[in-house]
Amino acid sequence: MRQLRVGDVTVTSIIERDGPWRTPAAMFPTWDADLGAEHIAALEPEMFDHASGRMVMTYQTFVVRTPRHMILVDTCTGEDKELPPPLDFDRQPWRDGFDALGLRFADIDYVFCTHLHFDHTGWNTSIVDGRWIPTFPNATYIFHRREYEAWERAALDPSDPQARIFAMNCEPVVAAGQALLVDDDYALDDTITLTPTPGHSPGHCCVEISSRGQRAIVTGDLIHHALQVSDPSLHTIFCWDPAQAVTSRRRWLRDVVDRDIDVLPVHFPHPVVGRIVADGDAFAFRYRRGGHD
DSSP: OOOEEETTEEEEEEEEEEEEOOOHHHHOTTOOHHHHHHHHHTSOGGGEETTTTEEEEEEEEEEEEOSSOEEEEOOOSOSSOOOOTTSOOOSHHHHHHHHHTTOOGGGOOEEEOSSOSGGGTGGGEEEETTEEEESSTTOEEEEEHHHHHHHHHHTTSTTSHHHHHIIIIIHHHHHTTOEEEEOTTOBSSSSEEEEEOTTSSTTOEEEEEEETTEEEEEOTTSOSSTHHHHOTTOOOTTOSSHHHHHHHHHHHHHHHTTSSEEEEOTTOOTTOOEEEEEETTEEEEEEOOSTTO
């Protein structure tokens, strides 16, 4: 993905990791191989690696430049977080991508997290002298209140896998006074707003970008892969409330289908940007292929 323009706003991507990842059966508990084969055959070619039978998935951060603010949406897995293989990604591609955009950490005004899982909060913090501190010293970090409070409660149990992530990636931001806990109706301004899409996590949100009559939506993990557009009932092994995740996805798809809305799913590979279109009585994802990508 090169640069996407949404009115007076531009969006670019910083890639941390991409390529074949999991098989559909390993990702989606309700995967039906026979029905799934039809959906795989209809995918955009970039979406599936037929040689390995695995979905192609990307880990990326979106850089959103508005006339007033420099914003990051989701911050991948980060560095020094000691994640186990295969999640111990090389930190250098993300750093190189950040530098290639001519950015410094101090340039970031806001960090929006669609939710607080490890692969969307990793660069929130860096370790300095043995202590986790916010990576972006001048940024306000936007966390949904319901999301933060749910993981704060979960972190009381040290055996919960999210407890360690919360302690590294989220709690230090609040301790530093750089977090803003927001509700469903939060709007930064008339350009950046949140749409609640809970289910994958307690307070999952999409980030909406609007300018001069144009719209784009960063979907976080509402959709991990285009197979979930073809079959919205596919929840993932990572979903907090699978039934609610499916409900949120169906509602959102009905709202955006066949509309001039650019869709930016965090885990979709190049060229990233696409549209949701009707496919009979169902839905499909189609890339926008043009100068922006």
